[in-house]
Amino acid sequence: MTPLYNQLPQQSVSGWGQYPKMESVQIAVHSKRKIRELFSETKRNGLDQYGLITRGLGRSYGDSALAEQILHTEHLNHFMQFDADSGDLTCAAGVTLADILDIFVPRGWFLPVTPGTKFVTVGGAIASDVHGKNHHLHGCFSEHVSSLKLVVASGEVMSCSPQENAPLFHATCGGMGLTGVIVEATLRLIPIASALIAESSYKTANLEETLTLFEEHDNATYSVAWIDCLATGKKLGRSLLMLGEHESREEAVKEEQSQESALQAHKNGKMNVPINMPSMLLNRYSIQAFNTLYYHKQTRTHQTRSVHYDPYFYPLDGLHNWNRLYGKNGFVQYQFVIPKSAGLVGMSRILEAITRSKRGSFLAVLKAFGPQNQNYLSFPVEGYTLALDFKISPGLFEFLDELDRIVLDCGGRLYLTKDARMSEATFKQSYPQWEVFQEVRSQYGADRLFRSRQSQRLGL
Amino acid sequence: MQKILIIGATSSIAEATLRLYAHQGAELYLLGRDEEKLETLANDAKIRGAAEAHWAKLDVNDIDQHASVLQTAFSSVGTFDVVLIAHGTLPDQQACQESIHTTLRELNTNAISTVSLLTWLANQMEIQGYGTLAVITSVAGDRGRQSNYVYGAAKGMVSIFLQGLRNRLASKDIQVLDIKPGFVDTPMTAGFKKGPLWAKPQTIAQSIVKAIDKQRDTLYTPFFWRWIMLIIRNIPEFIFKKMKL
Numbered sequence: 001m002t003p004l005y006n007q008l009p010q011q012s013v014s015g016w017g018q019y020p021k022m023e024s025v026q027i028a029v030h031s032k033r034k035i036r037e038l039f040s041e042t043k044r045n046g047l048d049q050y051g052l053i054t055r056g057l058g059r060s061y062g063d064s065a066l067a068e069q070i071l072h073t074e075h076l077n078h079f080m081q082f083d084a085d086s087g088d089l090t091c092a093a094g095v096t097l098a099d100i101l102d103i104f105v106p107r108g109w110f111l112p113v114t115p116g117t118k119f120v121t122v123g124g125a126i127a128s129d130v131h132g133k134n135h136h137l138h139g140c141f142s143e144h145v146s147s148l149k150l151v152v153a154s155g156e157v158m159s160c161s162p163q164e165n166a167p168l169f170h171a172t173c174g175g176m177g178l179t180g181v182i183v184e185a186t187l188r189l190i191p192i193a194s195a196l197i198a199e200s201s202y203k204t205a206n207l208e209e210t211l212t213l214f215e216e217h218d219n220a221t222y223s224v225a226w227i228d229c230l231a232t233g234k235k236l237g238r239s240l241l242m243l244g245e246h247e248s249r250e251e252a253v254k255e256e257q258s259q260e261s262a263l264q265a266h267k268n269g270k271m272n273v274p275i276n277m278p279s280m281l282l283n284r285y286s287i288q289a290f291n292t293l294y295y296h297k298q299t300r301t302h303q304t305r306s307v308h309y310d311p312y313f314y315p316l317d318g319l320h321n322w323n324r325l326y327g328k329n330g331f332v333q334y335q336f337v338i339p340k341s342a343g344l345v346g347m348s349r350i351l352e353a354i355t356r357s358k359r360g361s362f363l364a365v366l367k368a369f370g371p372q373n374q375n376y377l378s379f380p381v382e383g384y385t386l387a388l389d390f391k392i393s394p395g396l397f398e399f400l401d402e403l404d405r406i407v408l409d410c411g412g413r414l415y416l417t418k419d420a421r422m423s424e425a426t427f428k429q430s431y432p433q434w435e436v437f438q439e440v441r442s443q444y445g446a447d448r449l450f451r452s453r454q455s456q457r458l459g460l
Numbered sequence: 461m462q463k464i465l466i467i468g469a470t471s472s473i474a475e476a477t478l479r480l481y482a483h484q485g486a487e488l489y490l491l492g493r494d495e496e497k498l499e500t501l502a503n504d505a506k507i508r509g510a511a512e513a514h515w516a517k518l519d520v521n522d523i524d525q526h527a528s529v530l531q532t533a534f535s536s537v538g539t540f541d542v543v544l545i546a547h548g549t550l551p552d553q554q555a556c557q558e559s560i561h562t563t564l565r566e567l568n569t570n571a572i573s574t575v576s577l578l579t580w581l582a583n584q585m586e587i588q589g590y591g592t593l594a595v596i597t598s599v600a601g602d603r604g605r606q607s608n609y610v611y612g613a614a615k616g617m618v619s620i621f622l623q624g625l626r627n628r629l630a631s632k633d634i635q636v637l638d639i640k641p642g643f644v645d646t647p648m649t650a651g652f653k654k655g656p657l658w659a660k661p662q663t664i665a666q667s668i669v670k671a672i673d674k675q676r677d678t679l680y681t682p683f684f685w686r687w688i689m690l691i692i693r694n695i696p697e698f699i700f701k702k703m704k705l
Binding site: 008011030031075078079080081082102 | 501
């Protein structure tokens with residue numbers, strides 16, 4: 001029998017930001033049949049009064065994978081089909097991006113889109129509709145998913161794609177797990193000749209220069225800027241802009257000497273933060289020192305190097321549980337996007353507000369987004385996005401409310417995957433398709449079964 | 461290329477282990493009860509790099525079936541470098557205390573079935589003249605405790621059987637590996653609250669592959685269980701019997 005809410009011990013669970021925490025029961029599922037049984041027993045026992053949400057590796061920062069009942073997909077982790085001509089991979093939703101890289105990089109394939117950590121599941125990547133450093137050219141993760149399978153509230157397994165059950169597909173991609181349980185997906189991998197990335201980095205003096213460089217290099221496959229968010233005045237927005245291209249076999253072989261090592265997958269990092277660090281460790285001064293050092297680490301205005309995909313895409317994966325550096329009270333990650341039209345002026349306003357507050361972020365990442373896709377709740381719109389970490393501290397939420405107002409004023413919005421605190425009004429104003437999303441949910445009975453702490457906060 | 465036979469292939473530890481062998485390009489033969497799951501595992505193994513992945517149904521509690529199913533496996537693949545026996549259940553101790561039928565059923569699943577499989581396999585490996593017999597038992601088999609002595613007795617029986625087998629086959633160059641995991645986070649233990657002593661099946665699998673490569677006799681996994689069990693085995697009985705374990 002499937003274990004039920006009242007038969008399992010509760011555990012304190014949180015997102016990657018360790019804020020907020022909540023007591024909930026953990027239910028691991030092993031097959032579509034088990035999920036179906038769980039749904040019918042949940043309803044029969046009146047347990048649908050409690051929220052139920054799917055969770056992959058728990059890398060969303062806030063409360064989007066928190067509910068009284070959490071359904072874990074880690075055991076749904078099988079590869080099902082691979083077409084070595086097209087690169088089409090069908091796999092269960094609990095397969096991780098790390099797993100895909102491990103198996104397919106040595107055969108010359110790579111993820112079409114990857115976020116800043118490889119420790120996410122395919123299901124989670126779809127539910128968050130994650131983006132990467134190539135968004136300006138290749139869009140979000142879901143744009144490379146040709147079809148997926150979803151267990152809806154009735155227990156039925158629905159196939160959906162941009163052609164089949166399209167509204168359900170567009171609600172599910174970016175839908176934060178609120179339409180059903182994603183159990184399977186087909187995505188198209190891209191061919192690579194080398195595991196190395198040719199990185200080219202530019203040091204910029206201010207925000208204007210940074211944004212101009214993004215424009216100039218809009219044909220680069222990968223681009224992202226690390227921004228010194230504590231620099232003020234004329235230096236406001238000074239950055240290191242990093243571009244990247246997959247290396248050709250010739251380049252890689254020249255550097256690595258052999259063909260085999262040219263396609264070496266990542267190794268598992270050994271470094272770990274074993275316990276929560278005192279939150280004092282990350283203070284205004286240490287963050288300022290880090291930012292200044294990081295900016296000056298590159299002395300020339302332009303330099304190139306060859307780097308393995310692992311440190312290039314996933315610099316923080318090398319340090320397991322790095323979130324503990326922020327201490328036991330946790331942190332929030334604040335990621336917003338503002339449309340291109342708001343551009344320099346809008347971004348300057350926000351950066352000025354941040355520097356004024358002296359609430360620096362250890363890592364602040366700026367990126368230019370390409371066009372928006374058709375999914376109802378996908379985050380990216382054409383413009384600029386900035387992601388910042390803020391340690392939980394007195395006055396932080398008031399300050400973030402203030403930032404929300406500027407972001408809304410610029411016509412922007414916040415990323416649900418990072419969010420732990422925005423208001424219902426802010427959400428509904430900035431995600432105008434929320435009503436279409438709700439209609440699709442209620443059509444499939446999802447609103448009565450799938451609820452996260454986030455969805456309840458946002459009035460979904 | 462290694463050829464690996466796995467019995468109870470749908471168990472979490474077996475699955476994590478077969479993935480490591482698949483990644484190395486081995487040829488796999490999977491036996492288990494859940495045919496749908498076996499097919500899923502075989503498919504997954506092939507995509508991960510297994511040269512081949514066969515599967516067949518085996519209900520370990522149907523002892524009459526053992527010889528023919530094993531014979532089919534050996535006939536179709538020829539020889540096996542490694543045979544891993546991984547099936548098992550975690551009995552409800554209270555239910556066993558209340559019913560001898562439950563106790564006997566659990567002893568059958570966790571001990572008698574394994575003895576039956578090993579009897580056939582030991583003879584076959586002896587003819588083959590090389591290879592590894594690896595069996596997952598448990599640290600619970602090292603000493604009887606009130607919380608799970610039916611499970612402990614079953615696993616302890618298998619461990620002693622393996623000791624004898626190792627003694628018999630040592631001169632024939634056949635490795636007999638007794639794998640004793642501690643607490644492992646698997647569906648079998650879904651109802652337990654997990655603490656720092658709990659390990660992931662992937663960690664256990666890595667240590668199993670390593671112990672097979674190194675021709676070890678007994679593997680406590682994770683490693684610290686060797687020391688924990690050393691202490692537990694050496695507590696004098698007059699004290700031990702009063703402990704709540």
